[in-house]
Amino acid sequence: MLLPSPWRADFPAIAALQRQDQTYLDNAATTQKPQALLDALTHYYASGAANVHRAQHLPGAHATQAFENTRHKVAQWLNATHCGQIVFTHGATSALNLLAYGLEHLFNPGDEIVISASEHHANLLPWQQLAQRKHLSLIVLPLDASGVIDLNAAARLITPRTRLLAVSQLSNVLGVWQPLPALLALAKAHNVLTVIDGAQGIVHGRQDIEALGCDFYVFSSHKLYGPDGVGVLFGRHAALANLKHWQFGGEMVQDADYQHATFRSAPLGFEAGTPPIASVIGLGATLNYLSSLDQSAVNAHEAALHALLVEGLQQRPGVRLLGSPQLALVSFVVDGVHNADLAHLLTEQGIAVRAGHHCAMPLLKSLGLAGAIRVSLALYNDSDDLARFFDALDRALELLQ
Ligand SMILES: Cc1ncc(COP(=O)(O)O)c(C=O)c1O
Structure with missing residues (x-):
């Protein structure tokens, strides 16, 4: 399914990151900024x-x-x-x-x-x-x-x-x-x-x-x-x-x-x-x-991307999601694979996601985990970003599993 983001061009850093072969999926940590903000700061x-x-x-x-x-x-x-x-x-x-x-x-x-x-x-x-x-x-x-x-x-x-x-x-x-x-x-x-x-x-x-x-x-x-x-x-x-x-x-x-x-x-x-x-x-x-954005269109786009992310992860053998994520982000582990090894291979392929305890160490400990990978979405992400993520994930898992 193709899910282009109509707001992608409003965020100049996304194109800059793409020129560096980076796919940014760490939006729960921090987000990229719209041109309107850069203009206001310059002004x-x-x-x-x-x-x-x-x-x-x-x-x-x-x-x-x-x-x-x-x-x-x-x-x-x-x-x-x-x-x-x-x-x-x-x-x-x-x-x-x-x-x-x-x-x-x-x-x-x-x-x-x-x-x-x-x-x-x-x-x-x-x-x-x-x-x-x-x-x-x-x-x-x-x-x-x-x-x-x-x-x-x-x-x-x-x-x-x-x-x-x-x-x-x-x-x-x-x-x-x-x-x-x-x-x-x-x-x-x-x-x-x-x-x-x-x-x-x-x-x-x-x-x-x-x-x-x-x-x-x-x-x-x-x-x-x-x-x-x-x-x-x-x-x-x-x-x-x-x-x-x-x-x-x-x-x-x-x-x-x-x-x-x-x-x-x-x-x-x-x-x-x-x-x-x-x-x-x-x-x-x-x-x-x-x-100035149509918030319901933003919400629909984010929900569709999230569904694609969850579905894609659930299809991959050995992948376990933490909880039942409803929106915006998914944390997961892969049976038999250390999250730091997986994060390393994703990073090498230009996929910017987070690995570790996500500043919620007691939660991760209570789940019996030292860490997890988190993919988090923003309104400028699109299905191509997810396709790049899944390609990189598959290559990494081929090596690790
Ligand atoms: C749920 C939640 N609360 C609080 C914070 C802390 O935000 P900040 O580091 O911007 O103060 C974060 C940051 O990741 C968060 O995700």
């Missing part, structure tokens, strides 16, 4: 860079306006009610660390934090560290065979002792959507704070945070075709009001003398120091570009 740097929220001069006003426009676009992308709910961070990881420090004062020894068995280290280690600092218990929700969080277990494990629930929307290893509405309903019944790691989920279209009803939602721009160095923390007003300031410095201060200071509320109170200005402006341009 910002070529027309006059300036710091934001500080200067009266014209370049400062332009930069501040472009920066705040992105906040507005992110709020629209998430269907947040107010721009003040959008805090710029340096990525999903820094947003989660901000939460784990900023919410620390709400926990008492013996309280419980609930996560799932498939969390990325970014949504595990900050909570693990918090649990160690405050003598809390970290409770891990088990998955069913397909990789989805077991809701019966969740109903047992989310209890009046639970203070916070932190789960990812779409697993970066298993490619399954987690049942967020049901989990959030369980959490709400016990007045539990909720954190959603949207690093992979955000990539597949606009979100309706209002309808979802979580307290916090985080993501990184670079996985959403935007620049690296910037991420987003969305917080409900009441939840943000409970967040203690974590990093201190310029522009987050209301008033300061030598011995004391008071701090601004969100969002600026949580954006100490010079933010990643160009990246924030670039994220705005990326969201403009994404808004």
Whole structure:
């Protein structure tokens, strides 16, 4: 089946990679960037860079306006009610660390934090560290065979002792959507704070945070075709009001003398120091570009490619998929073949996929695996990319099996 991508030419790096004989299928790690983003970065740097929220001069006003426009676009992308709910961070990881420090004062020894068995280290280690600092218990929700969080277990494990629930929307290893509405309903019944790691989920279209009803939602721009160095923390007003300031410095201060200071509320109170200005402006341009696409056509293309990928892998003897991937990515192992050997042979043939534990070591260990190969797709991939991948896979397996 031929599945060309109508958006491929919008991403100049894809042609550049092809000239280097590289087929890029590591999009869950980071994505290539649209020309619209490159143009916005060039425009910002070529027309006059300036710091934001500080200067009266014209370049400062332009930069501040472009920066705040992105906040507005992110709020629209998430269907947040107010721009003040959008805090710029340096990525999903820094947003989660901000939460784990900023919410620390709400926990008492013996309280419980609930996560799932498939969390990325970014949504595990900050909570693990918090649990160690405050003598809390970290409770891990088990998955069913397909990789989805077991809701019966969740109903047992989310209890009046639970203070916070932190789960990812779409697993970066298993490619399954987690049942967020049901989990959030369980959490709400016990007045539990909720954190959603949207690093992979955000990539597949606009979100309706209002309808979802979580307290916090985080993501990184670079996985959403935007620049690296910037991420987003969305917080409900009441939840943000409970967040203690974590990093201190310029522009987050209301008033300061030598011995004391008071701090601004969100969002600026949580954006100490010079933010990643160009990246924030670039994220705005990326969201403009994404808004111009027909999202249902993008989703249909990605679903068709994913089906082709799953089907092709399932046809190959000895290949075992991890869980039942629904979208965007597939992780697999091959019986009798070490994932590092396979990755090496794929790399030699110009296939850029990931091998290893995918920053989810406990999950891989629980599956009895040291690692797996992950193929992850983006809107610019096409069936030719998959054909090249399968040719390379077959040649590698011929050598290894
Ligand atoms: C599910 C998930 N959460 C969090 C992260 C961390 O994102 P970043 O490294 O951009 O902070 C990743 C990155 O792979 C991820 O896949």
